[in-house]
Amino acid sequence: MVITSEADVTANLVIEVLNERRALVARVDPADVGPGLLFSALMGGGERQWSGRLRTPSRDIALEDVRAVYYRRPSPWRFRELEPQARDFAVAEARHGLSGLLANLPNCRYVNHPASITKSDFKPAQLRVAARMGLAVPVTLISNDLEEIKKFVAEREPVVYKSFRGAPPTPEGHVAAIWTQRIARRDLDDSVSMTAHLFQQEIDKVADARVTVIGRHVFASRITTPDGAVDWRAGDWDGLMHDPLEVPEAVKNALYSYLDHFGLVFGCFDFALEAADDSAGPYRWTFIECNPNGQWGWLPDSDAMADAFAEVLVKGWWP
Structure with missing residues (x-):
């Protein structure tokens, strides 16, 4: 199950690879709840796990058959036809009921679990854990x-x-x-x-690094801007220069430990790279942040990343 909005082009890359592997894929946006998304789940009477069905215009899914969830970026809740108080109630009920159910499917691998995303999304926690894992922080x-x-x-x-x-x-x-x-x-x-x-x-950086970790697959790009901008996201993305980057083993191991700490399978890490001239390598790596649900479809090796996502999702249950 891929939980995301209809317009999510990054998720499309993973869905394409899953289809090539002949995995059965259902795309679900919880914000469609209503006539376009019907669900029913039952537990108790001797049953200790949720079972039931979820139906969209194109899929009829047995919840107990879902073995992996790629949790991306579902749309904001709608309920636009309701008055504000009624809308707030409907949003809260849908979040706790439908989203709560989708976050508690039995025998299911999550990439990433929404609770882990929430837990790891706070900058104070990110910096503290990065420092504990031996990474330099500003x-x-x-x-x-x-x-x-x-x-x-x-x-x-x-x-x-x-x-x-x-x-x-x-x-x-x-x-x-x-x-x-x-x-x-x-x-x-x-x-x-x-x-x-x-x-x-401010770090006296010569470049930035985007390191995407999917399971134990590591993809890294050195990012430079034509004008040496403080924040590479602020300019023309077509003018960004991406170069392959080797990640030191010590940094890799710290990133694995970071993800494990938060219960994450995937993360997009940003680093500032300072010039260095020593045995540790050409750069000093300073941790900036980790987006536990970051974008990666724009990177040069996005095809390999999509394949890594598919591998992590189907590993152990799909040939």
């Missing part, structure tokens, strides 16, 4: 205290600001973004006390 301040932030900036310049989650969509549905950016004391005022902020001492 000097980081999380605060809403203006004086502490000013002190940090003064002592650690240059300093960058990062949002924890990015900007929400506008009321019209337009996607917004807040990129990593340098911050100076003159940019700070009392408004910082309104919410939490993350500041880090």
Whole structure:
């Protein structure tokens, strides 16, 4: 079962490989709940696991037959025809009922389990666990205290600001973004006390690295921008330069341990690469973050990644 929205092109890459392997694939978007998605599950009376069926216009699935779930990016709940209070109730019931059921299928492998995604999605946890696993992390301040932030900036310049989650969509549905950016004391005022902020001492990097780990498959790209931007996501993605990158064994092992800690099978890791000239390799690797449900379809080796996803999903139950 692939749990995602209809427009998810990244999931399409995995579905294509699964189809080539003749695995039986059902694509399900929980936000379709209603006449377009009907389900029923039963437990008790001697049964200790959920059993039942889920039906979409193209699939009729026995829940107990599902052996693997690729959890990607389902659509936001809809219920647009309902008044706000009724909508909030319907959303909560669907999340706890349908999503709760899909997260508790018997004898099922999840890549990744939604609870593991949620647990690992907090930056404070990511940085703490990365450091525990032996990875270098930037000097980081999380605060809403203006004086502490000013002190940090003064002592650690240059300093960058990062949002924890990015900007929400506008009321019209337009996607917004807040990129990593340098911050100076003159940019700070009392408004910082309104919410939490993350500041880090800037890494004097020569490039970025995106490391995608799927099971024990590791794919890495060195990413550089024509203008040396602080945040490579902020510019023209067509202008990004990707080069194959060898990941040191110590870093690989730390990433495996990181994923194991959170119960993850897959993660997209971002690193800052500093120039180094020693026996450890050409770069010093500094952990920036891990997206437990990140995008990878745009990377040069996306075909190999899709194959790795399919292998992890069907391993042990499908020829």
